Amino acid sequence: xxxxxxxxxxxxxxxxxxxxxxxxxxxxxxxxxxxxxxxxxxxxxxxxxxxxxxxxxxxxxxxxxxxxxxxxxxxxxxxxxxxxxxxxxxxxxxxxxxxxxxxxxxxxxxxxxxxxxxxxxxxxxxxxxxxxxxxxxxxxxxxxxxxxxxxxxxxxxxxxxxxxxxxxxxxxxxxxxxxxxxxxxxxxxxxxxxxxxxxxxxxxxxxxxxxxxxxxxxxxxxxxxxxxxxxxxxxxxxxxxxxxxxxxxxxxxxxxxxxxxxxxxxxxxxxxxxxxxxxx
Ligand SMILES: Cc1cc2nc3c(=O)[nH]c(=O)nc-3n(C[C@H](O)[C@H](O)[C@H](O)COP(=O)(O)OP(=O)(O)OC[C@H]3O[C@@H](n4cnc5c(N)ncnc54)[C@H](O)[C@@H]3O)c2cc1C
Numbered sequence: 001x002x003x004x005x006x007x008x009x010x011x012x013x014x015x016x017x018x019x020x021x022x023x024x025x026x027x028x029x030x031x032x033x034x035x036x037x038x039x040x041x042x043x044x045x046x047x048x049x050x051x052x053x054x055x056x057x058x059x060x061x062x063x064x065x066x067x068x069x070x071x072x073x074x075x076x077x078x079x080x081x082x083x084x085x086x087x088x089x090x091x092x093x094x095x096x097x098x099x100x101x102x103x104x105x106x107x108x109x110x111x112x113x114x115x116x117x118x119x120x121x122x123x124x125x126x127x128x129x130x131x132x133x134x135x136x137x138x139x140x141x142x143x144x145x146x147x148x149x150x151x152x153x154x155x156x157x158x159x160x161x162x163x164x165x166x167x168x169x170x171x172x173x174x175x176x177x178x179x180x181x182x183x184x185x186x187x188x189x190x191x192x193x194x195x196x197x198x199x200x201x202x203x204x205x206x207x208x209x210x211x212x213x214x215x216x217x218x219x220x221x222x223x224x225x226x227x228x229x230x231x232x233x234x235x236x237x238x239x240x241x242x243x244x245x246x247x248x249x250x251x252x253x254x255x256x257x258x259x260x261x262x263x264x265x266x267x268x269x270x271x272x273x274x275x276x277x278x279x280x
Pocket of ligand 1: 022023024025026027028029030031032047067068093094095096099102103104105106107108109110111115116117118152156157158159
């Protein structure tokens with residue numbers, strides 16, 4: 001099998017376009033898939049030497065994250081903690097310390113498992129994804145990207161993510177520990193824009209209740225523009241249970257997940273709403 005180690009994004013995309021090779025990031029998913037025979041790449045393009053893909057920085061408008069930033073790097077970064085707290089929280093509980101050292105956020109999206117821990121926080125925070133392919137550059141909201149099939153064409157490189165700096169407060173919680181190949185059973189990310197005592201814009205994303213993580217439009221409508229109090233939380237619990245019931249239909253896990261999501265939703269809120277309520 002051929003192995004390439006490009007020094008730049010353009011070089012990587014050009015190799016992908018001409019060689020039908022697969023991108024290799026941390027390899028925590030890809031190498032396993034190769035071992036089990038699920039994927040048999042013709043060639044690999046190791047992205048590890050492209051330093052721009054590892055950047056984590058703040059511009060006046062965005063928090064920018066290169067696709068090769070690892071979960072360990074993100075989970076130790078103060079900018080992520082401050083401006084993308086839900087993602088920071090997800091990085092603390094993802095996999096094991098060894099996995100977090102290897103696994104990248106770009107690979108999490110590239111693999112796009114239903115239980116990918118990075119995706120609900122990015123969805124809730126309104127992240128956009130920067131893509132580069134033989135056809136040119138594109139910036140697309142993660143929400144829209146996740147509705148595409150296939151997610152990416154073979155020669156499309158995820159350059160990185162940009163999270164608008166809107167001063168959102170956010171949190172994350174998940175149920176179930178991921179052992180070896182078992183997947184997280186449920187995850188919830190919540191991001192809220194606050195004005196005074198009001199939650200003006202509420203975004204809730206769910207993981208492991210569908211084929212891919214998704215943002216709930218109806219929850220946003222039900223919960224936005226209101227004061228955060230116990231009644232609001234109860235309404236959220238009721239609605240999130242309805243969404244899980246609708247998403248899972250008659251699947252065997254449905255009754256269990258419908259009950260469990262109530263606790264995970266509360267935990268996600270408690271991960272950033274201090275006792276006594278929100279402070280603007
Ligand atoms: C023991 C174990 C525990 C795990 N626990 C968790 C967990 O708790 N939560 C969780 O979410 N995941 C978990 N995972 C899954 C995995 O670690 C993550 O999905 C990880 O983020 C994948 O990143 P990677 O850098 O290793 O990607 P790779 O394995 O290198 O790549 C994955 C896929 O993405 C593509 N890709 C990678 N980078 C790019 C790019 N820049 N542009 C385009 N395509 C790209 C690759 O071609 C490949 O198809 C676990 C895996 C293992 C083995």
